[in-house]
Amino acid sequence: MDMNIRGRKAIVCGASKGLGRACAEALAAEGVDVTIAARTPDAIEQAAKDIAKATGAKVTPVAADVTTEAGRKALLAACPSPDILVNNAGGPPAGDFRTWDRDTWIAALDANMLSAIELIRATVDPMIERKWGRIVNITSHMVKQPVGFLGLSNGARAGLTGFVSGLSRDVAGGGVTINNMLPGAFDTDRLKTNQDKVAKMRGQESAAVREGFRQSIPAQRFGTPDEFGATCAFLCSQHAGYITGQNILLDGGTYPGLM
Ligand code: NAP
Numbered sequence: 042m043d044m045n046i047r048g049r050k051a052i053v054c055g056a057s058k059g060l061g062r063a064c065a066e067a068l069a070a071e072g073v074d075v076t077i078a079a080r081t082p083d084a085i086e087q088a089a090k091d092i093a094k095a096t097g098a099k100v101t102p103v104a105a106d107v108t109t110e111a112g113r114k115a116l117l118a119a120c121p122s123p124d125i126l127v128n129n130a131g132g133p134p135a136g137d138f139r140t141w142d143r144d145t146w147i148a149a150l151d152a153n154m155l156s157a158i159e160l161i162r163a164t165v166d167p168m169i170e171r172k173w174g175r176i177v178n179i180t181s182h183m184v185k186q187p188v189g190f191l192g193l194s195n196g197a198r199a200g201l202t203g204f205v206s207g208l209s210r211d212v213a214g215g216g217v218t219i220n221n222m223l224p225g226a227f228d229t230d231r232l233k234t235n236q237d238k239v240a241k242m243r244g245q246e247s248a249a250v251r252e253g254f255r256q257s258i259p260a261q262r263f264g265t266p267d268e269f270g271a272t273c274a275f276l277c278s279q280h281a282g283y284i285t286g287q288n289i290l291l292d293g294g295t296y297p298g299l300m
Pocket of ligand 1: 058129132133
């Protein structure tokens, strides 16, 4: 199916690897000009070369930390008027809330709530003026099914979810949709890091933790970044114009609730 977004311009944050990169690749494959950001210069430049080679799209790399004002400024200078914005940054560390002080909380809020809101603030009104826009925030299945040791992530992402739920209704009449994608367990570096931490906490081998985790997923496997990217491209497509304010869970059936 043609997504009908050829020639659109997108900003994709956190896109040198993992889920953000998969979103950038899927959009580029649909003929979208993508501006991609990550903090590590070599990695983001290499990702841009690889995505451009694979898709033939125009891919602009920006080495930027999206949690900083300077980083967001650099990103917006490279793509001042995106039609599509995919918000993403690394997840905050896992741990025991007793060890998290105010600065730790502020860093988590900056990464997983406020940086996304700032980028939305900078881009949503021009989208409304052009009567077309797509905003996707990569959050987490933890928004629906929180666990204590990822409390920083739960708190920050729930805040973003609440904020964009209201905003999405305000901007829907302007042709702009805002949705959140909630990854369950996708096979990326982040997943491996979290599994290593759980293994350390439990005094188990990482491979054993990984296998136990895999078996706990109804689909009996981890998600692939390509599956995630394809869903993102659909949410950013012409066809998804009537989907807004939603939290799209991609978790292989793990969440047990009815809704
Ligand atoms: P990943 O494989 O570690 O990739 C993260 C990407 O974001 C990298 O390109 C990284 O590059 C970039 N990045 C991190 N912090 C950044 C910042 N401040 N500014 C700009 N770029 C930044 O992670 P992932 O698995 O794709 O996860 C993406 C998001 O989904 C994370 O928030 C994660 O917590 C969440 N999530 C993932 C899963 C999963 O199963 N994978 C499940 C639930 C939630 P640099 O380090 O060079 O900046």
